[in-house]
Amino acid sequence: GNSVTQMEGPVTLSEEAFLTINCTYTATGYPSLFWYVQYPGEGLQLLLKATKADDKGSNKGFEATYRKETTSFHLEKGSVQVSDSAVYFCALSPFKAAGNKLTFGGGTRVLVKP
Amino acid sequence: DTAVSQTPKYLVTQMGNDKSIKCEQNLGHDTMYWYKQDSKKFLKIMFSYNNKELIINETVPNRFSPKSPDKAHLNLHINSLELGDSAVYFCASSQDSREKLFFGSGTQLSVL
Numbered sequence: 001g002n003s004v005t006q007m008e009g010p011v012t013l014s015e016e017a018f019l020t021i022n023c024t025y026t027a028t029g030y031p032s033l034f035w036y037v038q039y040p041g042e043g044l045q046l047l048l049k050a051t052k053a054d055d056k057g058s059n060k061g062f063e064a065t066y067r068k069e070t071t072s073f074h075l076e077k078g079s080v081q082v083s084d085s086a087v088y089f090c091a092l093s094p095f096k097a098a099g100n101k102l103t104f105g106g107g108t109r110v111l112v113k114p
Numbered sequence: 115d116t117a118v119s120q121t122p123k124y125l126v127t128q129m130g131n132d133k134s135i136k137c138e139q140n141l142g143h144d145t146m147y148w149y150k151q152d153s154k155k156f157l158k159i160m161f162s163y164n165n166k167e168l169i170i171n172e173t174v175p176n177r178f179s180p181k182s183p184d185k186a187h188l189n190l191h192i193n194s195l196e197l198g199d200s201a202v203y204f205c206a207s208s209q210d211s212r213e214k215l216f217f218g219s220g221t222q223l224s225v226l
Contacts, residue, residue, distance in 0.1 A: 041219070042219050043204055043206070043217030043218050043219045046215065049214065087155055089157065104156075107155040107157070
């Protein structure tokens with residue numbers, strides 16, 4: 001079956017530090033890959049996505065590149081802010097699946113300190 | 115206007131009770147979902163409806179019954195609540211199967 005594995009948190013950083021959250025996946029075919037973010041007390045929001053190999057998704061200074069050879073979709077941001085404190089979820093959507101059956105990783109809590 | 119709204123935000127109840135969570139989306143989307151997030155933040159799909167038709171039904175106890183009166187609403191009814199049902203339940207919607215999901219802000223269910 002499909003699965004997503006991401007590094008466990010919490011990840012604690014100082015403002016302006018570099019952030020990397022690793023994500024690897026197992027899936028058949030060519031899934032779409034996503035990063036969702038959950039701010040405290042809120043639902044998840046799509047942060048970025050990539051639908052094919054070598055695609056780079058980017059938004060709000062975050063980037064992730066779809067690497068089929070390593071089945072990875074690591075999230076990076078060059079300089080984090082306190083407002084980036086949240087839980088980040090890596091997810092995949094199977095190719096040609098009925099419905100949008102996202103499989104999520106376990107989430108990585110990020111805490112950015114001033 | 116809230117795109118995906120679910121009520122109530124908090125629900126505290128006793129074991130054995132029956133409760134419902136309501137969800138409405140005003141985005142005109144065709145597909146709606148219920149996800150369960152446990153205490154470790156692990157998120158798992160429960161159900162998905164497309165135009166009022168059930169298309170995803172994961173291995174969920176039959177005490178959980180989704181109902182979609184129209185494509186803008188997807189309610190979740192839970193019978194005979196158990197301690198293990200305590201979690202945050204998220205409703206979501208999307209335009210079609212490959213588009214991004216829009217999530218509600220969650221319903222925190224506590225079963226005592």
